[in-house]
Amino acid sequence: MSPRRLKRVQVAFRTDASIEIGTGHVMRCLTLADALRERGAECQFICRLHNGHLMDLIAERGYMAVALPKPPKEAIKTCAVPPHAYWLGTDWARDAQETCQAIAAVDCLIVDHYGLDRRWEEELRSACRHLMIIDDLADRPHNCDLLLDQSLGRTEQDYNGLLSAHAITLLGPDYALLRPEFAELRGESLARRLQPKLEHVLVTMGGVDRENVTGLVLDALDLCTSPSNLRITVVMGPHAPWLPQVRARALRMQRPTQVLTGVRDMARLMVGSDLAIGAAGSTTWERCSLGLPTIQIALADNQKEMAAVLAKRGAVIGTASKEDLSADLPNLLSILGTDQLKSLVSSSALVCAGGGAATVADHLLRLSLETLEGT
Structure with missing residues (x-):
C-alpha cells in the first residue's frame, strides 16, 4: 500500500468525554487515530461539549475537533434504550442530525459511545463508506462493517442477533487500543519483575473519578502496615472534580505521596511501579501488557463483569469493592508476598501484549482501501 493511497482515507471519530462518561473512550480513540495517521490516514473528531470534554487535548494532539452543542443544564436522562442513552445529553436523532452536519462524507466513521445504537448508525450510513463500532458491553444492536470489543473472554456468540451478517x-485484548510505547517497554517491564518487590504503588482511578475513590484508597493505604521505603504515586485527570482534596490528602499521608496530572508517559511510570491499585477500565490492558500486578476496583456496574473475569484468570488481585476499601485493602496488602506477585506478573502478561492498535488500524485501512480501489 503506497503512502499516496493511504492519504486518501478520511476517518471521523464520534466519541465523548465528560464527568459522567470519563475520559477512556476519547483516549483510546486518540490512540487508534495516531496509528491511522502514522499509516497516512487523515482523522477528525466529533464530540459534544459536555462538562469535562477533551476538545483541547484532541486539538493539541493535532486533530481537527468539531464541537457539537453543549447539552442543556438538565440533560436528558429518561431514555431507557440503550441503557446509556442519557450520556448523549440529547436524543439520538438530534445527535445523528448534528453529526451529519458536522462532517463531510468520509471513508470510515468510528463510533465509540455507549449511548448510540443501530438507529443512529443507520442515519449515518450515507455519510461514510464504512462504519466501525468500538464497544465493551454487547448490550445493543449495531449496523456496522467492523466491530471491536477488546473485553477478555468476549466471543462472537455474545453478539448473536446484534450485528448484521457481513x-x-x-x-479480545489482542486488539486492545494501547499506545505503541506499551509494546516497546513490555520486555523491560517483565524483566524488572523477575524478582518482585514492593516499594512503589501506583494509584489510578481513571481520568475523572467522580466519586473520589482515590481518596478512599489513600485513607486505606494509611491504615496498612507497609514497608518503610514505600512511596505512592497518584495519577488523575486535569478535570477530576476531587483533585484539590486528593492533593491535600496526599500531604497528610504517612508515606511519601505525589499526585500527577496530565501524565504523558504512563507506560514508563507503570514500568517503574511495583503494584497498581486501579479502576477496571481501559487502563486494565495497559497494566496487563506490562505485567504490572494490580488490585483492581470496579467503579461502575459495566466494569464488574470484566473485573470478575480478570480475577478468575489470576490477572488481578481480587476486586475490592469501593465500599469496603478500608477493610479489604489492608488485608490484601498484608498477604501480598513474592510468590503472589510473580503469579500476577505472569498471568496478567498473558492477557495482552500491547500491539492491538496497529493491528486494528491495518484491518480498517485494508477494508477502506479495498473499497477505494474498487470505485
Whole structure:
C-alpha cells in the first residue's frame, strides 16, 4: 500500500468525554487515530461539549475537533434504550442530525459511545463508506462493517442477533487500543519483575473519578502496615472534580505521596511501579501488557463483569469493592508476598501484549482501501 493511497482515507471519530462518561473512550480513540495517521490516514473528531470534554487535548494532539452543542443544564436522562442513552445529553436523532452536519462524507466513521445504537448508525450510513463500532458491553444492536470489543473472554456468540451478517468482529485484548510505547517497554517491564518487590504503588482511578475513590484508597493505604521505603504515586485527570482534596490528602499521608496530572508517559511510570491499585477500565490492558500486578476496583456496574473475569484468570488481585476499601485493602496488602506477585506478573502478561492498535488500524485501512480501489 503506497503512502499516496493511504492519504486518501478520511476517518471521523464520534466519541465523548465528560464527568459522567470519563475520559477512556476519547483516549483510546486518540490512540487508534495516531496509528491511522502514522499509516497516512487523515482523522477528525466529533464530540459534544459536555462538562469535562477533551476538545483541547484532541486539538493539541493535532486533530481537527468539531464541537457539537453543549447539552442543556438538565440533560436528558429518561431514555431507557440503550441503557446509556442519557450520556448523549440529547436524543439520538438530534445527535445523528448534528453529526451529519458536522462532517463531510468520509471513508470510515468510528463510533465509540455507549449511548448510540443501530438507529443512529443507520442515519449515518450515507455519510461514510464504512462504519466501525468500538464497544465493551454487547448490550445493543449495531449496523456496522467492523466491530471491536477488546473485553477478555468476549466471543462472537455474545453478539448473536446484534450485528448484521457481513460485520467483521475483532474480539479480545489482542486488539486492545494501547499506545505503541506499551509494546516497546513490555520486555523491560517483565524483566524488572523477575524478582518482585514492593516499594512503589501506583494509584489510578481513571481520568475523572467522580466519586473520589482515590481518596478512599489513600485513607486505606494509611491504615496498612507497609514497608518503610514505600512511596505512592497518584495519577488523575486535569478535570477530576476531587483533585484539590486528593492533593491535600496526599500531604497528610504517612508515606511519601505525589499526585500527577496530565501524565504523558504512563507506560514508563507503570514500568517503574511495583503494584497498581486501579479502576477496571481501559487502563486494565495497559497494566496487563506490562505485567504490572494490580488490585483492581470496579467503579461502575459495566466494569464488574470484566473485573470478575480478570480475577478468575489470576490477572488481578481480587476486586475490592469501593465500599469496603478500608477493610479489604489492608488485608490484601498484608498477604501480598513474592510468590503472589510473580503469579500476577505472569498471568496478567498473558492477557495482552500491547500491539492491538496497529493491528486494528491495518484491518480498517485494508477494508477502506479495498473499497477505494474498487470505485
